[in-house]
Amino acid sequence: MSDLRIGLGVDAHALEEGVPLVLGGVHIDHPRGLAGHSDGDVIAHALADALLGAAGLADIGALFPSDDERYRGADSLELLAEAYRRVREAGYELVNADCVLVGQQPKIALHREEMRRLLAAALGVEAGRVNVRATTTDRLGFTGRGEGLAAEAVALLRR
Ligand SMILES: Nc1ccn([C@@H]2O[C@H](COP(=O)(O)O)[C@@H](O)[C@H]2O)c(=O)n1
Numbered sequence: 308m309s310d311l312r313i314g315l316g317v318d319a320h321a322l323e324e325g326v327p328l329v330l331g332g333v334h335i336d337h338p339r340g341l342a343g344h345s346d347g348d349v350i351a352h353a354l355a356d357a358l359l360g361a362a363g364l365a366d367i368g369a370l371f372p373s374d375d376e377r378y379r380g381a382d383s384l385e386l387l388a389e390a391y392r393r394v395r396e397a398g399y400e401l402v403n404a405d406c407v408l409v410g411q412q413p414k415i416a417l418h419r420e421e422m423r424r425l426l427a428a429a430l431g432v433e434a435g436r437v438n439v440r441a442t443t444t445d446r447l448g449f450t451g452r453g454e455g456l457a458a459e460a461v462a463l464l465r466r
Pocket residue numbers: 408409410411412413414415416417440441442443444445
């Protein structure tokens with residue numbers, strides 16, 4: 308039997324004016340973007356944490372500390388690629404991943420195929436191995452009030 312491992316990643320960032328919005332590696336024209344030490348890409352961060360978690364490794368905050376100037380304004384697709392390099396080094400490869408953005412706006416339906424393509428390319432796997440979906444919370448909570456966006460991801464690895 309193959310050795311399968313599952314991991315979960317969760318991230319959230321505040322929406323602020325004057326910040327470019329990057330989600331799943333896609334630059335989206337929107338009045339506010341996600342504040343963070345990096346580009347704030349919650350989808351890429353949640354996916355990286357799901358991969359690391361499945362491999363039994365530390366989270367992205369431990370790998371790429373937010374007080375390290377090297378990661379200021381970092382392209383999160385590069386952090387994702389490095390996280391997966393470590394997962395491969397630990398002896399695992401991706402079976403599939405599923406990411407869910409939680410937020411009222413922007414609607415990402417038109418961007419999800421591009422997000423899948425970019426996230427999969429960062430990992431060096433076929434686009435079909437990475438899914439991206441979205442939900443609102445029917446205006447409930449901090450995402451519902453438009454204060455921020457959150458993302459969750461699960462990843463399945465095999466040895
Ligand atoms: N940021 C979002 C949120 C949702 N969607 C799409 O809208 C559909 C309806 O959302 P509900 O929360 O009312 O279920 C959802 O299934 C997504 O396809 C989106 O694109 N972007």
